[in-house]
Amino acid sequence: MDVEYTVTENLHRNRGGQLVQIDYQFDETTTIETTSTASSTSITRQNKEKRNRTYDATITREQYQNLANRLPNPLPFEAFINVLRPFIMGFYTSDELERAFSTLDRDRSGSIHIDELSSFLPILNDTINGDALRDYIRKVDENFDGNMNYDEFRSLVLRGIGRDIICNHL
Template sequence: MDLEYTVIETVHQNNAGQVIKIDYEFDETVAIEASTSSSLSSIARQNKEKRNRTYDVTITREQYQGMTQQLSSALSFDAFISVLRPFITGYYKDDELERAFSALDRDRSGSINVRELNSFLPILNETANGEALNAYVRKVDANFDGNLSYDEFRSLVLRGIGRDIICNHL
């Protein structure tokens, strides 16, 4: 199975340079190869099936602030945006990942627990509950402590697990 994806990010800023809206267009193509052969002949065929999915995420500062009024531990909009970019793209540049990790590590313990992860994800995916998040954390939790160290968080992002959570692949 081959997975290909493209992400287009559009950032809207006000005159002061403050981000007021961010759009992500995410196209995912999965190619599945299946070999078949006929018993009547020695011809082997390669079949390739492609499945496409498109996701659009748009969030404004105003929308975000309205949604987070019900969450006591929600990130600021700017911190949310710094976490969102590597999560949804599956990659990062410069110190983006360190900033994202720091924004999520609210108690400054050096790791991210599910409660801290929950301060970010329900805004984008209301089905991302503690049980589902624990299942995703277990996929990269090398030391089995239920928390994400920086390296485990990096693995979660690079393996596209964050994107899977956001795109509702729960």
């Protein structure tokens, strides 16, 4: 199975330069190859099936504030955007990932635990719960402590698991 994706990001600022809206469009194409052999002949067939999915996300500062008011200890909008970018893009530049990790590691323990991740994700995926987050974390939790150190967090982003959480599919 091959997965290809593109992510488009558009930032909107007001006249004062303040970020007021961010748009993402995520297009994913999955190619699945199957091989079948007819039992009565020696003919082997290879089939390729392509599946496409598109996700659009628009987040305004105002929408964010309305949602964040319902959460205990939410991230400020700018911090939220700093974390969102590598999560949804699936890659990062220079120190973006370090900033995102540091932003989520609010107790400065050197790891991100479920409560810290919960300060970020419910804004984008309001159906996510603690059990589902634990399942996602288990996919990268190499030391089985239930938390994510920097390397595990990096793996979550690079493997697209963070994007899967946001796009709400397994």
